[in-house]
Amino acid sequence: MRADRLVSLVLLLRQYGRLSATALARELEVSTRTVLRDIEALSAAGVPVYAERGRHGGFALLPGFRTELTGLNHDEALALLVAGSRRGAQAFGLGSALASAMLKVVDALPDSYRDTAAGAAERLLIEPEIDLLSRRVTDEEVPGVVAAEVLRAVFAGHKLDIHYAAEGRAPEWRTVDPVGLVTVRDRGYLLATRSGEDRTYRLSRILAARELAEPAQRPDRVDLDRAWQERSTRFRTGGDQxxxxxxxxxxxxxxxxxxxxxxxxxxxxxxxxxxxxxxxxxxxxxxxxxxxxxxxxxxxxxxxxxxxxxxxxxxxxxxxxxxx
CATH class of the missing domain: 3.30.70 (Alpha-Beta Plaits)
Structure with a gap:
């Protein structure tokens, strides 16, 4: 993970030219102390990064420096596939992976394309944090460790233990067979079965998760769109409506x-x-x-x-x- 972070740090400096330790820490979601240690590691590895003092100072790369380390890792490639909106990636705990992947994509573009893309990007604002009435859009927080365990179990086809806090009930552990993940209006859901019965769990209510070694009991292929529509229909027509x-x-x-x-x-x-x-x-x-x-x-x-x-x-x- 540190190697990915070091590459992201270099790509941030290439994209923005100069950034303070505070700005780098915010982008990389680490502490400023970690950023300083990473800067030292890059310098020791021969990456020409230097510090500029003063009010508008920060860290920068020597002009003309390029890196070929732009290969996407698994999470970054996955983040791009679900990046119809940044909020979609956030719902599955892939927000930081998406940011890292986009840095690598931008860095891999030819200079002329990169300048054109940067100019066009300035003309687009996708899903801002507030609407026209200044009402803040609230994202549901999904802890990274929880999202990682759920994703691994879904993709590996393993059973999953979740500590789930259903509305109005005390949290309890449940063992489920994960089927897939769905995001709707910035909310992420885990579609699963439990004792053979269909179940739907909101990701933000999963307090902890553990991927198990035991294979999940589920079909080899799944039509998530159809499965979601069926569960939506049952939800609308059942319960205390x-x-x-x-x-x-x-x-x-x-x-x-x-x-x-x-x-x-x-x-x-x-x-x-x-x-x-x-x-x-x-x-x-x-x-x-x-x-x-x-x-x-x-x-x-x-x-x-x-x-x-x-x-x-x-x-x-x-x-x-x-x-x-």
Whole structure:
């Protein structure tokens, strides 16, 4: 791993020209002390890296220095394959591998192509951390050691022990047969079987993982897209789901659809408003989603949800009635 890091350090200096120890540490996800040790190791190996003092100083390479050490390792090649977005790689714990791989790809380009690509890249911003309303996009953290164990078990076809924290339950160890990995809206999921039954686990809820030597009980080939659709269908139609009949302003249709599990029926009423039957995961999900729509939506059924929204609105109105 250190050899990969040393190559990445050289490629960073080639790409940016000069970087401080702090900037290098941030890019390589290590401490500044580790960066300084790596700089010493490169110098001892004959790589012409030198330090520049002063406010805008840092480390740099002698002009014209090139390295041919641009071969991608396994994780870097894998990261490129799932790099439809950087968030996709992050969901599987491959964010640092993707950054390292992209450095090697850029360094391998001819000079003319590299300059053109750099200029074009400045004109593109893919999935920034905030949206137009300055709402920060939250990534689910998957510890690197957990992601590495899960990936190894999936690719090797071995059983996997996971310490899983299901919502509302105490964490417990489970032995599963991993089938594949899926990322949806920046969330990573492990598709597996347990005692022959299909199971789906959110990666961010796996607290620890251990790859086992025992072969997993799973088919040699898998259609992940089909498997995901089947599990999605079972999720939408099972459990403690709630069906709600609601009249909604057409301008807020997408807000409702974006929070609901599924749209069952939909029609336009004489008043121009939409009459929709939608499903939610449970009572809490339904209460939260409809409250967000305020007066843009009216629940027609069930009655318990109408009563809940009425009582909550009365309580809020009472809180703000009169002066302070």
């Amino acid at each position: 709630v069906t709600v009949l609601v009249r909604v302003d057409p301008a807020r249709r997408e807000d409702l659809v974006g929070t609901a599990l599924a749209v069952i029926t939909e029609e336009t009423g004489a008043d121009g408003r939409l009459r929709m039957e939608v499903s939610f995961q449970d009572h809490r999900h339904a209460r939260w989603a409809l409250w967000q729509l305020a007066t843009y939506a009216e629940v027609l059924a069930p009655q318990w949800l109408r009563d809940y929204l009425h009582d909550r609105a009365v309580a809020v109105a009472g809180r703000y009635a009169g002066g302070q």
